[in-house]
Amino acid sequence: MSQEKFTYNFSNVVVLGGGISGVGAALLASDRGYEVFLSNRDELDSAFAKALQTQNIPYETGTHSIDRILKASLIVKSPGIPDTAPLIVQVTEAGIPVISEIEFAASHTAETIVAVTGSNGKTTTTSLLGHVFQVAELDYTMGGNIGKSFAQQLVEGPAEHRLLEVSSFQLDGILNFKPHIAVLLNVTPDHLDRYDYKFENYIDSKMRIAMNQDENDFLVYNADDEAITSAIEKNKPKSTLVPFSMTRELEYGASLSNNTIKVAIDQTPFTMPIEQLSLKGQHNTANAMAAATTAKLLKIRKETIRQSMQSFQGVEHRLEQVLKINKVQYINDSKATNVNATFYALDSMEHPTVWIVGGVDKGNDYSQLFGLVNKHVKAIVCLGTDNSKIVNAFSGCVDQMVETNSMEDAVRVAYKLADAGDNVLLSPACASFDLFKNYEDRGRQFKDAVRGL
The missing domain is CATH 3.40.1190.10 (Mur-like, catalytic domain)
Known part of the structure; x- marks a missing residue:
């Protein structure tokens, strides 16, 4: 299983992706005295752009300058970019090593x-x-x-x-x-x-x-x-x-x-x-x-x-108890981005639950949730741009299912469906990128919407 230790040529490092890991890699490369260039397909977060500017690290946004990228001795790729992306295929075929920021x-x-x-x-x-x-x-x-x-x-x-x-x-x-x-x-x-x-x-x-x-x-x-x-x-x-x-x-x-x-x-x-x-x-x-x-x-x-x-006090967005309103407990489990995480959340519910679910499906098999939904869930609120797979999976499990496409709507609907003694659980079982920046943004929007009830 172990491999021979690989030796890197750090002379000309190109970083692809300008998020937390990409900007961190660029700052480390600069700190160690390497020539470094960061290329990001989208606009950079203003704080990240300022960090690069402060260290005089050259970067580009909105495009990938392939000629400059192909001059790299080493490419550090952000985790969100798949190996199958055409740019990654091109640099790999050119023989340039592509590694992650933790490497x-x-x-x-x-x-x-x-x-x-x-x-x-x-x-x-x-x-x-x-x-x-x-x-x-x-x-x-x-x-x-x-x-x-x-x-x-x-x-x-x-x-x-x-x-x-x-x-x-x-x-x-x-x-x-x-x-x-x-x-x-x-x-x-x-x-x-x-x-x-x-x-x-x-x-x-x-x-x-x-x-x-x-x-x-x-x-x-x-x-x-x-x-x-x-x-x-x-x-x-x-x-x-x-x-x-x-x-x-x-x-x-x-x-x-x-x-x-x-x-x-x-x-x-x-x-x-x-x-x-x-x-x-x-x-x-x-x-x-x-x-x-x-x-x-x-x-x-x-x-x-x-x-x-x-x-230990626990982690934000993981079965986080937000507020109790009219004897209904609102629970933020936005970090549940897959079916197994939502399984744990539903399994821990001890009261009838209005479940807010949905987002970007990652090849989910919802069948393992059927028993828990039958046991604990009284109504489902779908939250996503395409809820068809969830609707098809659970339409036979609950009497009430409502489709929404904003967090404010989802929370308002859940508020109407819940009775005293119930839970309202946000546990999406899906990625967040259809309507939100990330699961943290989704969780914070849920908490803001609950506080606004």
Whole structure:
């Protein structure tokens, strides 16, 4: 599975894409004294443009100057640009290496990297680990797929530990990236439009997180996830395998016994009753297991881990309780951009629920939600430019289904459909790009609309 270390020619770096990762990569390239040029198809965010101007980094917007791009010795590609994009095909055929920003950044540090990936729960687990690191007073930064880019954080100064959330798109562009601890939470069908609609391609992408690890590194993984255990069997990573399981007790790793988490990886096991966790729900127990295991591998004190798990406040846009109006609880789960994330959300509903769903479909199979919709959902509010697939999937599950194409309308309709004691849940199961900039924009618009009721 491991590859030979690739040596880069950094003399002339071209960055494609001017978002958080692209601008971070450009700033790092400039900071290290390389010739750098950034090309972005759309207009740049004003703050990003100012950051580039301040460092005298040349850039273009609204076009890609192919002649200039083809002079690059190395191209750093933003994760949103697929490998199949004509420009990427052209530069690849020209023999220019194309890598991701996390790969570029990792080439410029020997600091300890802890990287978390998975189809669901990676932001919560990374944020929970960040809270543990903060309470433990470690010298660390947290970012990657959330917050600041890895490259931007290297520009800002050194740190002993780099805690990163990493996506499959970021992992697709690595050759040397080597986390000391890799955490693989789960793999369920997501982003299949980027992987030829083949689940195995997506699994292979996630497994790249362990591709360069050796026997001194650790892979913390979900032993209950058949896709992961099969991929580990197939790829045979060289790192020390540290499993966690919700379904069976493990002699080595983390498991659940009598509603108590037990992490047994050394002579002093960590234990904690799940009722003491600040985060509720089965999926969050699994996230807490992964985080506690990682913290133990880093030799963080048990009492510090326990204190952190009790005081963590959760993540914005992930089952975030917004307001209670007329005894109806409004819940923002905008970060649920795939079916599996929405499965967890619906499964945690304890009251009749008006469910707001929809957006850009990524090859979703909604059938796994039918049982939960029958059990918990009293009405569905569709929110998207094309709701036909959702309407077709769930029309037989609920009596009331309303189509909307703005957040304000969706919330107003949900308000009318909900009765005292109900929940209104935004858990879209889809990407946000049809009506919103991103899932954060979608979640904030939901909260603004709720506050405006």
